[in-house]
Amino acid sequence: MFKSALLTTVALGAAALMTATAASAHNYMTELRAPAGYMTDLEARAAHGCLAEDIKEVRIKIPEGVYRVTPINTREWEVEVEMREVKPPVPGDGGRPITRTVDTIIWKNPTAVTPYNRAEGFKFRAKLPNEPGKVIFWQMVNICAEGRDPYTDLPETAFDAKDPNFGKKFEEFMGSTAHPAPYTVLYKPAMPQYPWEWSQDDIELSGTAPTEQTAEAK
Amino acid sequence: MIRILSTLVIALTLSLSFGGAAWSHAVLLSSTPAAEASLDVSPKEIIFNFNENVGPIFIKVLDRTGKEVGNPGEWQTDGNDVLMSLNDELPNGTYIATYRVISADTHPVGGSVVFAVGEPIASMDDVAAAGGETSGWVIPVVINRFFQYGAMLLAAGSALFIVGMSVPASVQPSVYKIGRTAAIVAAVTYVLALGFGGAEMMLGGVGAIFSADAWSQALGSTLAPSALIGVPGLLILIFAFGKGPEGKSTAMLLAGSAIAVASFLVTGHAATAPPVWLLATMVAVHLFCAAFWIGALYPLAKTAQVADVKEAGAVMTQFSKRAVWTVAALYVSGAVIAWNQVEGPANMLSTDYGLRLTAKLAVFFMLLGLAAVNKMVLTPALEKADGAAPAKLRRMIKFEYAAMVLIIGAAVSLTMVTPPRATMDMEGGMAMGGGFQATVVKGKYTADVSVDPAGTTASNMVMIEFKDDAGNPVEMVDVTISWSLPTAGLEGIEGRGEMVMPGMYHFTFDQLIIPGEWDARIDAFVDDFDKQIFRTTVPIK
Numbered sequence: 001m002f003k004s005a006l007l008t009t010v011a012l013g014a015a016a017l018m019t020a021t022a023a024s025a026h027n028y029m030t031e032l033r034a035p036a037g038y039m040t041d042l043e044a045r046a047a048h049g050c051l052a053e054d055i056k057e058v059r060i061k062i063p064e065g066v067y068r069v070t071p072i073n074t075r076e077w078e079v080e081v082e083m084r085e086v087k088p089p090v091p092g093d094g095g096r097p098i099t100r101t102v103d104t105i106i107w108k109n110p111t112a113v114t115p116y117n118r119a120e121g122f123k124f125r126a127k128l129p130n131e132p133g134k135v136i137f138w139q140m141v142n143i144c145a146e147g148r149d150p151y152t153d154l155p156e157t158a159f160d161a162k163d164p165n166f167g168k169k170f171e172e173f174m175g176s177t178a179h180p181a182p183y184t185v186l187y188k189p190a191m192p193q194y195p196w197e198w199s200q201d202d203i204e205l206s207g208t209a210p211t212e213q214t215a216e217a218k
Numbered sequence: 219m220i221r222i223l224s225t226l227v228i229a230l231t232l233s234l235s236f237g238g239a240a241w242s243h244a245v246l247l248s249s250t251p252a253a254e255a256s257l258d259v260s261p262k263e264i265i266f267n268f269n270e271n272v273g274p275i276f277i278k279v280l281d282r283t284g285k286e287v288g289n290p291g292e293w294q295t296d297g298n299d300v301l302m303s304l305n306d307e308l309p310n311g312t313y314i315a316t317y318r319v320i321s322a323d324t325h326p327v328g329g330s331v332v333f334a335v336g337e338p339i340a341s342m343d344d345v346a347a348a349g350g351e352t353s354g355w356v357i358p359v360v361i362n363r364f365f366q367y368g369a370m371l372l373a374a375g376s377a378l379f380i381v382g383m384s385v386p387a388s389v390q391p392s393v394y395k396i397g398r399t400a401a402i403v404a405a406v407t408y409v410l411a412l413g414f415g416g417a418e419m420m421l422g423g424v425g426a427i428f429s430a431d432a433w434s435q436a437l438g439s440t441l442a443p444s445a446l447i448g449v450p451g452l453l454i455l456i457f458a459f460g461k462g463p464e465g466k467s468t469a470m471l472l473a474g475s476a477i478a479v480a481s482f483l484v485t486g487h488a489a490t491a492p493p494v495w496l497l498a499t500m501v502a503v504h505l506f507c508a509a510f511w512i513g514a515l516y517p518l519a520k521t522a523q524v525a526d527v528k529e530a531g532a533v534m535t536q537f538s539k540r541a542v543w544t545v546a547a548l549y550v551s552g553a554v555i556a557w558n559q560v561e562g563p564a565n566m567l568s569t570d571y572g573l574r575l576t577a578k579l580a581v582f583f584m585l586l587g588l589a590a591v592n593k594m595v596l597t598p599a600l601e602k603a604d605g606a607a608p609a610k611l612r613r614m615i616k617f618e619y620a621a622m623v624l625i626i627g628a629a630v631s632l633t634m635v636t637p638p639r640a641t642m643d644m645e646g647g648m649a650m651g652g653g654f655q656a657t658v659v660k661g662k663y664t665a666d667v668s669v670d671p672a673g674t675t676a677s678n679m680v681m682i683e684f685k686d687d688a689g690n691p692v693e694m695v696d697v698t699i700s701w702s703l704p705t706a707g708l709e710g711i712e713g714r715g716e717m718v719m720p721g722m723y724h725f726t727f728d729q730l731i732i733p734g735e736w737d738a739r740i741d742a743f744v745d746d747f748d749k750q751i752f753r754t755t756v757p758i759k
Contacts, residue, residue: 059747061746117269150747
């Protein structure tokens, strides 16, 4: 168990360090890693305008396994979603099955341009799959005034952060394309997301409950 | 404890990796000389200006042979510029300046610009005027094709005449002999067509026909399947004719002629034009009818010479009845093909293809006139045992032979030009005959790629037609081509396609000025996120 946790941590760290030093020339997620199974706020960034032109539209594809997607409102862009059927339905929270989900989020008609040498963020909230080690790729395309700048390339086989060669494979993939899709690596969270799911150990770890000694001292 | 350690390590890496900086990968903003500039004098330096500081891997200037000129290996950076001085003057000519640099994000990018010194860069108009390059091999190609068409039609026609007509016993041996000779000649011409055709495709010199490249080019073209079908069909005919009248095999004669005619359905503009099921059928009908008519001329003349008048009259009467339907089918099938290829009467006299077709039609109508005289005057005369009729018939058949030779010549000339149907009327009226054509398959999609003229002396127009596995055109969201020539270290020549009709995209490239095997990578987005990559190698001559 120790070895597994250590390997996972080192692999995640290696991936984070590599991609940090390589820097995000491409579209990227501000959350390079996120807790598996959490309902999470995410931000996709267009790292720069469309080469030397203005961005007039951004589209992001929500991958399989990511549900309960809600774009965060912005007054600077019009936001739309395209839906898809979920077949077969998957269990949702509260016992209700999920039969439809967001397939694509579209931001368009900005009130001001995104200059080519500036980044811009596009926020949304989503429930991530409870699969620690999984690498989620968020395919994005920046639509320019004339032309398109896609970041949609995916690896040929899915990555797993628990793979001992994960870091090497990831580095090779990032070096093989100028248009990789932004990604988020899922890690196993230290504790469940919501307080009503916590155990006593979780509460002590989070420091939310006073100890008996402290209470007597008061 | 383990969880605490893991969390601490995660926190540490989070802090180290926080906020990937938003660097852009380098973009070329301008160059000196500018892309496609025609300069009066040699430039003193080459400058590439980027949107950020870059680290050069190389800058090169190549002439049309791919040779590096200027100061190989000596370049400097100045802010966002990368430059190379040219100490020596460049001779008049067209050049390609190419770069590969490392962006601030460590990602390499490459690109090329073409410029000319002391001469204009070849334009689409130049290619439209020239109609593409040809070599001296075009003459053997044409001559061989003439004998190929004539011999194949004579061989198949002789077989059809033997099967469909009551040939007098005194005439049969010579008909078999003529048919066999024609089949042998035709088979040889199919093989020669590969060698001559390959040498012409390469624009090769005298020895090109002996080079492996020429035969490789030919085997990659539609000449190969045509030969693979035609030669076996002709071999069947050679065998069938060789058995003589005593060993007459109707099945072999019909099979051999059908297969030989089928060899014409896998090549050429007419038989492969959409809708293929209709045009291929019309071409097959047209060829069978033409073959029967051509194959009939010798036996009829021979019959008129050796048989008695009454027997000759009976044969002519039988032929006349069959000829009515043959001529009708020949005319209707020809009209359908012509209408499909020419796309309107206006093009009959205003296009090269149309003029040649008009000439062929004119001779055809003359031939109809001769045939009408045979049917309405000489055949009744033979039936009445008019002693002068056989000689007159033989004389008329000689005229028919001459007309057939002219018609076959016109048909061959039609194969040397592009019909209006296959011509895309772009800005410069460019003809897309396609110096290079290939079909690339990726999953359930196919890309029909055409590069015209696939030469170094002019702009190259590229047309790509995408289809799904049902043959329906597929409209792509975005299509780009990226060219590279590894042997010269050239890369990064990119272009975005313009849709001219659903599923069909047009590009123009001026930078392919160095001969060689260019790699073309075609990125086609089926939707916003689904990218299909097609790759092919295009020989640029």
